[in-house]
Amino acid sequence: xxxxxxxxxxxxxxxxxxxxxxASAETGMFFGEDREVNLHKAPVPDERIDQLTTxxxxxxxxxxxIEFADIPGLNPDAGKEANRKFLxxxxxxxxxxxxxxxxxxxxxxxxxEELNPLRDLEQIHGELLLADMALVETRLxxxxxxxxxxxxxxxEQSALKKYQAALEEEMPLSxxxxxxxxxxxxxxxxxxxxxxxxxxxxxxxxxxxxxxxxQSQKVRAYAExxxxxxxxxxxxxxxxxxxMDPDDRxxxxxxxxxxxxxxxxVTKAAYASLGLISFLTVGKDEVRAxxxxxxxxxxxxxxxxxxxxxxxxxxxxxxxxxxxxxxGSIEExxxxxxxxxxxxxxxxxxxxxxxxxxxx
Numbered sequence: 566x567x568x569x570x571x572x573x574x575x576x577x578x579x580x581x582x583x584x585x586x587x588a589s590a591e592t593g594m595f596f597g598e599d600r601e602v603n604l605h606k607a608p609v610p611d612e613r614i615d616q617l618t619t620x621x622x623x624x625x626x627x628x629x630x631i632e633f634a635d636i637p638g639l640n641p642d643a644g645k646e647a648n649r650k651f652l653x654x655x656x657x658x659x660x661x662x663x664x665x666x667x668x669x670x671x672x673x674x675x676x677x678e679e680l681n682p683l684r685d686l687e688q689i690h691g692e693l694l695l696a697d698m699a700l701v702e703t704r705l706x707x708x709x710x711x712x713x714x715x716x717x718x719x720x721e722q723s724a725l726k727k728y729q730a731a732l733e734e735e736m737p738l739s740x741x742x743x744x745x746x747x748x749x750x751x752x753x754x755x756x757x758x759x760x761x762x763x764x765x766x767x768x769x770x771x772x773x774x775x776x777x778x779x780q781s782q783k784v785r786a787y788a789e790x791x792x793x794x795x796x797x798x799x800x801x802x803x804x805x806x807x808x809m810d811p812d813d814r815x816x817x818x819x820x821x822x823x824x825x826x827x828x829x830x831v832t833k834a835a836y837a838s839l840g841l842i843s844f845l846t847v848g849k850d851e852v853r854a855x856x857x858x859x860x861x862x863x864x865x866x867x868x869x870x871x872x873x874x875x876x877x878x879x880x881x882x883x884x885x886x887x888x889x890x891x892x893g894s895i896e897e898x899x900x901x902x903x904x905x906x907x908x909x910x911x912x913x914x915x916x917x918x919x920x921x922x923x924x925x
Contacts, residue, residue, distance in 0.1 A: 567604075567632045568835045569658030571651075573685055574638035575673055576666035577767040577800045579603065582635035584803050584828055590635060602654050603635035609836045609854070610829040613845065613886050613916055617852045620893065627853040629843050631836055634658055639689055640676065652696050652757065660761045660838045662831065663689065667768040667778040668799070680779045682766060686787055690737075693757040698732045700756060701725050721750035728756070737762075737791055761838035762793045765831055770799050774822035794834045798827030842915035845886065846870070847895065857913060864909035867921045877925035880906040886916040895920070 570578045579592040586605035608628035618626050636654045640647060655661065665682040666675060677684075708714055708722050724747035731741045737758035743751070764787075768778040776797060778784075788795040806814055806826050818826070836856070843854040844866055855869050863883075868875030883905055884898045892898035895918075906922075913919075 566659045566839050566841075567634050567657060568660045568662055568839070569634045569636050569655055570662045570664060571636050571655060571689060572638055572664040573666070573676060573689070574640050575675055576638065576664050576685070577668070578638060578664045579635050580800045580804070581664060581765065581767065581798070581828075581831070582633055584800065584807055585832060586633055600637035602637070602657075604632060605635075606630045606632045607832055609832050609843070609856075611843065611854050613843075614852060614854055616890060617845065617847055620890065621847055621849065621852055623847075623849055623852045625851040625853075627851060629836070629841075629854040629856040631832070631839070631841075631856070633662075633835075639692065641688065642676075648692065652692070655693070655757055655760075656755045658760065660763070660835060662763045662765055662835055663793075664765045664767055665784070667766050667772065667780075668801070669769060682778070683780045683783045683787060686764065686784065690758075690791075691735075694732055694735060694737075697728070697738060697756050697758050700754065701729050701732065704754065705729070717750050720744075720746040723747055724751045732758075740792060761840075762791070763831065763834045763838055764788050764793045764795045766795065766797045767800050768797060770802055773797050773799050773802065773827055794838070796827060796830045796834055798831065803828050842913070844913050844915075844917045844919050846920070847889070847918055859915075861913050862909060863907050863911040863913060863919075863921075866913045866919070867923065870921065873925045874921050874923045877923035878909050879922040879924055880908065881911060882920040882922060883907050883911070884918045885914075886918055889918050 570582055572578050579590050582603060583590055586607040588605040590603040608630055611628055614628055639651045665685045667680055667682050705725050708718050724743050727741050728738050731738060738756050739759050766778055772778045785795060803826060809817060840859050841856045842859050843856055846853050857866050857869060863881040864875055864878045867878050884903055888903040889898055892901055892903055898904050
């Protein structure tokens with residue numbers, strides 16, 4: 566699953582992309598015409614994996630990972646071709662991280678003279694809305710041309726009219742409630758504002774602790790109205806943290822009054838926006854987080870490890886994370902009756918520590 570990082574030029578998208586993923590994509594005054602999308606995976610911070618690693622001292626530690634796509638910034642003056650490329654790149658992502666600029670730095674020119682995060686949010690949001698409206702109108706016209714619409718087209722038309730009403734109110738399609746039949750009818754259409762979004766405000770160094778930045782109240786109200794998690798970061802601080810030893814980072818964050826690095830918050834928010842949770846496996850060889858969709862059954866989760874385990878599934882031995890930590894080991898958890906055997910249709914819970922029993 567791919568998460569697209571979007572925004573205007575020189576807001577810090579590529580800098581954040583590099584910090585999130587450990588990539589070394591070129592940054593600078595690029596306005597989208599000649600740039601390609603940068604792709605790289607990022608580990609998802611997980612305090613549970615950290616605790617299990619300390620407790621079990623495994624040979625290997627594997628965090629869940631998600632892929633980020635650094636999409637070239639949308640320059641309003643670049644022309645229709647650059648706009649089409651931007652929309653096409655957005656189309657390829659399953660979720661979006663919208664970065665807006667709230668930092669002052671004369672050495673990094675901006676396309677506008679003044680900082681206005683709300684304006685920047687609305688500008689790109691408007692482009693996505695227009696693209697969705699064009700698709701809605703095209704599909705409705707095609708359905709109207711059919712004298713005898715197929716049953717699935719009746720549901721599609723119903724969904725599209727709901728979408729049209731929302732777009733006319735400048736609301737994202739993610740806010741529209743559809744029936745299951747309507748969802749199925751428009752599932753294959755490439756709407757943009759139906760994608761979950763995380764808003765990241767890239768600000769000056771003092772903002773992450775205070776939470777205040779230009780137009781902060783209006784931006785928070787915008788995020789709430791659109792159902793988008795909001796994360797305030799300072800790329801400058803994050804870059805500094807990234808060069809420190811782990812022990813020094815804790816002290817540095819405390820001095821700044823920050824509870825955790827902003828990059829971790831961004832990755833966690835992006836992970837959750839995709840509807841993902843993690844189940845965990847524990848052993849002397851490896852402690853690992855496995856990403857799965859919310860609502861995944863035990864049998865399907867087993868298939869994440871290997872198709873043979875899914876095919877020969879017998880039972881899932883499950884221990885709650887807190888119970889495992891309290892017991893200290895899987896053996897002790899079993900002795901204390903904290904391990905339970907679950908059937909194939911058990912719905913996995915975030916943080917479940919699992920050992921799958923199977924036979925092939």
